[in-house]
Amino acid sequence: MLRIYHSNALDTLRDILVEMIKNDPQSDPFLADQILVQSPGMAQWLKLELAERLGIAANIEFPLPASFLWKVFVAALDDVPERSAYNKASMTWVLMRILPEHLNDDLFSILRQYLKQDDDPLRLYHLCAKVADLYDQYLVYRPDWIAAWEQGDDQPADDQEQRWQPVLWRAIVADTSARGLPHWHRANMYDTFISALSDKSSVLSGVPQRIFVFGISALPQNYIEALAALGEKIDVHLMLANPCRHYWGDIVDPAYLARLNRLWLSKGQDADSTYQTGHPLLASMGKLGRDYLYLIQQMELPEVGLFNDACYDLMLSALQSDILELNNRGSVLEHLHQDPDLMPISFAADDQSIQLHSAHSALREVEILQDQLLAMFNDNATLKPRDIIVMMPDVAHYAPYIDAVFGNAEQKCFLPYSISDRSAEQEIPLLSSFMQLIALNNSRFSVSEVIALLELPATLRRFGLEQEDFENIRHWIHETGIHWGLDQASREDVGSVQFEQNSWHFGMDRLFSGYALGAADTVWNDIAPYDGVGGLSAAALGQLSAFLTQLGQLKELFSGEQSLTEWIVQIHQMMDSMYLPDERDHEALELIYQALESLRETFQEVTFEGSIDVAILRDYLQEQLSSQRSSQRFLSGQINFCTLIPMRAIPFKVVCLLGMNDSDYPRSLPPMGFDLMVDHPRKGDRSRRDDDRYLFLEALLSARETLYISYVGRSIADNSKRVPSVLVSEVLEYCDQAYRIEGLALLVQQHLLLEHPLTAYSPAYFDASSERLFSYNARWAIPQAEAAQVARGQAENFIKGKLQETECEQLELEELIMFYRHPIQYFFQKRMQIYFRDDELVLSDEEPFHLEPLTDYHLRKRLLKSALRGDGLEATGQYIRQSGVLPVGKAGDIELFKRTRDIGELYEKMQPLMTGEPRRLEIKLRFPGLGKLSGSGKLSESGNCGSTEMEACDLTLQGWVNDAYQGGVLKYDVSKVSGRHRFITWIQHLATCAAGFAERTIYRGLSEQFSFKPVSAELAHQELTQLISVYREGQRLPLNWIPEPAWKWLSLREKDEDRARKDAQSRFESDRGGDGSNPYVRRVYPEWRMLESGVFAYSDQLFSEMMNYLEVDKDDN
Incomplete structure (x- = not known):
């Protein structure tokens, strides 16, 4: 029964x-x-x-x-066979064989027109797959139609354009019978x-x-x-x-x-x-x-x-109980009837059984979730990770954020978690590599694509490459200007203009010629040799060449049409040539072989003997490998992250729903245009939107203690408001109607909704201004504390007081100059050994369309160096043209012409000043009392770091000044003249004069030139004394002075002090290279007001005298 x-x-x-x-x-x-x-x-x-x-x-x-x-x-x-001949896969390939035979029939005119729009064989495959899927649904939800069609009754008969469907079904039945297979399917078996x-x-x-x-x-x-x-x-x-x-x-x-x-x-x-x-x-x-x-x-x-029984202890249980009892609590009708059992219920303000969180992005949703879960564990000692499920419309979208937030948490805040429902291709890199390889005939062979293929461990092993070799290869790619395309012929295959520059062939020619010829700045056989390959690294170059050759062969092999047997043999050969698998790769290989074997069995069953296009094979494998899910991780004893799919309504103490955005949930899957069930609906028909609505209801009912919902409620771009899913809105509307919050006049949804700040390090999480906003991440609290300290003008709080002085009897002139280039950056890098930089080499997939500033600077330096050596600009320009740094074609010629012209003009300006043999001036200056030596071992009064007290001594400033000609010392650069150039040239000029060389210092730049008149040795020594004293101070504390705003101040203060202040601030805050964006400056002086007084005071103290000796030379042109 x-x-x-x-x-x-x-x-x-x-x-x-x-x-x-x-x-x-x-x-x-x-x-x-x-x-x-x-x-x-x-x-x-x-x-x-x-x-x-x-x-x-x-x-x-x-x-x-x-x-x-x-x-x-x-x-x-x-x-009855073990497997129905009318399964979706079999019907797809039967249709691939028989549908083309019916396209000339007038009933099939709509399909004929659709397929004629594009000659792509993939279009026919997709159509057959869609029709097979539709027939598969008819077998389950419209068995009476199938039975009628088989009897010649083409119902429903009200849509003449779809009359082809019964005809095509009968063709499938006839084909199945002709192959001698039983005519059993799900539509005709139930009645029997x-x-x-x-x-x-x-x-x-x-x-x-x-x-x-x-x-x-x-x-x-x-x-x-x-x-x-x-x-x-x-x-x-x-x-x-x-x-x-x-x-x-x-x-x-x-x-x-x-x-x-x-x-x-x-x-x-x-x-x-x-x-x-x-x-x-x-x-x-x-x-x-x-x-x-x-x-x-x-x-x-x-x-x-x-x-x-119903329970009304918490708002969540009350909501579930109202549904259980079919009560529409608080409705207008109930108010009119004054039914005391159905009037609104009040709950305490600290009822957290239903939570709604609004964030600015999916990443912030996950960050907020982590803090909220930590709070739940803190408040509930019985709560275990296995008691929590976190569901979202698409777990693949959230997976990187989940791993980034939960996977990198500090040990004390770490929560064990697992992610289910990711496709095998998303989880297993070898599968992704495999799909890329069989799609090479459509590839641009961009750097990112090729590098992704090469860095797979199984591929590195196959080609005998180590991780160090891989890093060298990345460096070579960057240096030789490789961006995309195997060669110019492969670019034509993807519809691009033919050119060789910045292709893999172009870069490999540079690498091999450089290895053969060694260091050379001359073009050989229209190739600019790159000399960065030598010694043991040459073996890696050979393996890289073999790898690229293999990719080129695969590009040709995986194109056109072949029989399935030929494709399978070819795939096996490809995998042998590209992968050397270990035990970790066996799962991926097994999935690939299973997909191929399943297709082979289907072909045998439907007697499909024709050729198939590689695009169809690729699409089939993509679908098969993507359908393999990692659901085995579900309920693994950890916090469960998974996709919202049917039958996930398992009871959990805490049910969390992420991504409940209006545009994302309920998910919408538009029906096929030829789906007859759309116009003839029945009870029990499935709909993706209805399924999602019921999934949401099941999730609401399966939560035992807490229902947690989050969505992206604000735009990360402009902070504009966004609404949640309509399902969330419906829940909130009912809560407003049915429930109240004790002691609050707010609507319930206003109380439930918690809007979070844009960033995880917002002060709102740490200043206790709101009990509901908090963070367990101590790393985000540190910047807030430091920002508060710096805001009070206490830069020394960054290092908890000034650092101990260091020993210093000798100071190199170059070191002093380096300090004044950027005192704050110098402090971090030289004294603290801290470098705020991204060492990751960024490889571009596009050829250069313009010259980047740093590339432009190095190009100009190379040209000037060539001119000074007397090599001539033409030969160097030809090398640069063949090195791949310029835009392709005429655009590159124009850019090179401009640079060659500018450097030629600069060199002409320098030549009259370069009379006689250049001299090298030795600098050796003594400054009494400015040095420091360790004492007898007595501890300092502060006891800082346990160091000994320092004793004063004399300091020697030493170094060399090059390029001293008859007319003075010549300094030059190929960039625009900046405040930094003036200050460091002034310091070198002071050293020259203090050493007894009454020389004029002349600076030549691209667009500006200036010079310094000779300074008396005594004054020069006094100025250097101040500069060295401040230098010593800048070793203990980040000096609140930077050169560019300082120059704005000094150059304008005499004419208009207000304008000088404004221009200095504008230079700091500029979004085009302003010092305010420098990571070292931001760390200690994030706002101009923290720097302003120091910039003005130190500029007046150290460089006022400079303005008296500065002469701006007129451009000869």
Whole structure:
């Protein structure tokens, strides 16, 4: 007998199941119990629950309903194959073979026109796959249509454009019969099966004594009828998770009822008298379960109600109880009736059973979730990681953020977690590499694509490369200007203009010629040799060449059409040539071989012997490998992150829903344009949108203690407001209607919603201004504390006081100059050994369309160096043209012409100043009392770092000044003249004059030139004394002075002090290279007001005298 058990708690149904298995075992102990479920996740949960309560869960199988019923058909009926010939995969390839034969028929004109739009063979494959999928749905949800079509009745007959569907179905049936296969499919088996079981004398063999159908949200009508027929022979226990103890199969969505009222009122009728809404959330979200309940009720089968009592302790349990009792609490009607049992309920302000969080991005959603979960664990000692499930519309989108946040948490804040439902291709790099390799005929061979293929461990092993070799290869790629394209011919294949520059062939020519010729700045055979390869690294160059040769061969091999057998052989050869697998790669290889074997078996079954295009093979493999999911990690004892899919309504203490955005959930899957079910709907039809609505309802009901919802409620770009999913809005609207917050006049949704700041390090999380905003991440608290210290003008708080002085008897002139280039950066790098830089080499997939500033600077330096050596600019320009740094073609010629012209003009300006042999001036100056030496071991008064007290001594400034000619010392650079150039030239000029060389210092730049008049040795020594003193101060503390704003101040203060202040600030805050964006400056002086006084004071103290000796020379041109 088929018996139905209703309960609002899956735990209760589980307990009934346990008792039946425990107290009423099957007579044959070797016969496995059959528990039908609709997902592996439910099977995993039941296994764990049964094992915990029975001590062991053994000899129990968890088949899906369709596969179980087919096995029963095989046992009950004659000539039923193990696998139906009408499965979706087989029908796809049958259609690939027979559909082209029907396209000239007038009935198929709409398909003929569709396929003529594009000659791509993939278009036909996609169409056949869609039609096969539609027929597969008809077999389940419209078996009467299939039966009618096979009898020649083309129903439904109201759409003439779709008359091809019955004709094509009959062609599939005829083809199947011609191949000698049984004509059994899911549409024609149910009636035969039910008739066979109606015979009282019939005996079922190979069928268990009983089956359980556990927690399935919906089944097609013919499945229910088949189970009822099976119930005449064996015990069938249908355990149904039912959110409401009352019959709700007739309630309707309030929005639908409103539309009916508008229609009926025009006819003088009232829809309210015919339909009821019950609970608005159940009516709105429960269509899937409502239709299923309606179908079951039509069977008039024995039913058992096992509903838990209502509970109103928390807002979440009250919401669940209102649904259970079908109460529309607080509605206008209830207010009019003044029913005390249905009036709004008040809850404490600290009720956290329903939480709604608004973030600015998916990453922030995950960061907020981590803090909120940590708070839950802190408040609830009984809560375990396995008690929490986190679901989202697409786990693949959130997976990188989950790993970044939860995977990198500090040990004390680490929460064990697992991510389910990612495709095998997303989780296994070798599968992604495999799909790239068979798609090489469409590849641009960009640097990122090729590097991704090469860096796979199995590929590195195959080509005998180590990680150090791989890093060298990345460096070579960057230096030789490789960006994309194997060669100019491969660029033509992807529709680009033919050119060789910046291709792999171009770069390899540079590498090999450089290895052969060594260091050379001259062009050889139209190649600019790159000399960065030598010694042992040459072997890696050879392997890189072999790898690229293999890719070129694969590009040619994986194109066009071949038979499946030829493709399989070719794929095996490719995998042998590209991968040297280890034990970690066996899973990926097995998945690939299984997909190919499955396709081979299907081809044999449907006798498909034609050739298939590589694009079709690639699309098939992509679908197969993407469909492999990692659901085995579900319920692994950790926090479960997974996709919102059917049958994830397993009870958890905490249910979290991320990504509940209006545009993302419910998910929408537009129906196919030729789907006849859209225009002829029936109860029980599946819809992605209805499924998602019911999933949300199930998630709401499965939460035992907390329902946590988050969404992207603000734009990360402009902070504009965004609305949550309509399902979230419906829940909030009901909460506003049905519940109140004690002591607060706010609407409930205003209380539930918590809007979070843009960043995780916002001060709002750490200043205790809101009890609901908090963070457990101590790393984000540090910047806030330091920012507060710096805001008070206490830069020394960054290092908890000034650093101890260092020994210094000698100071190199170059070191002093380096300090004044950027004192703050010097402090971090030289004194603290801290470097704020990204060492990751960024490789570009695009050829240069313009010269980057740094590339431009190095190009100009190379040209000037060549001119000074007397090599001539033409030869150097030719080398630069062949090195790949310039834009392609005429644009590159124009850029090179401009640089050559500018450097030629600069060199001409320098030549008159370079008379005589250049001299090298030695600098050796003594400064009494400016040096420091360690004392006798006596501790300093502060005891800082346990160091000894320093004693004063003399300091010697020493170094060399080059390029001293008859007319003075010549300094030059190929960049624009900046404040930094003036200050460091002044310091060198002071050293020259203090050393007794009464020389003029002349500076030549591209667009400006200046000079310094000779300074007396005494004044120069005094100025250097101040500069060295401040230098010593800058070793203990980040000096609040930077050169560019300082120059703005000094150059304008005499004319207009207000403008000088404004220009200095503007230079600091400029978004085009302003010092405010420098990471070293931001670390200690994030705002101009923190620097302003120091910049002005030090500039006046150290460089006022410079302005008296500075002369701006007029440009000769």
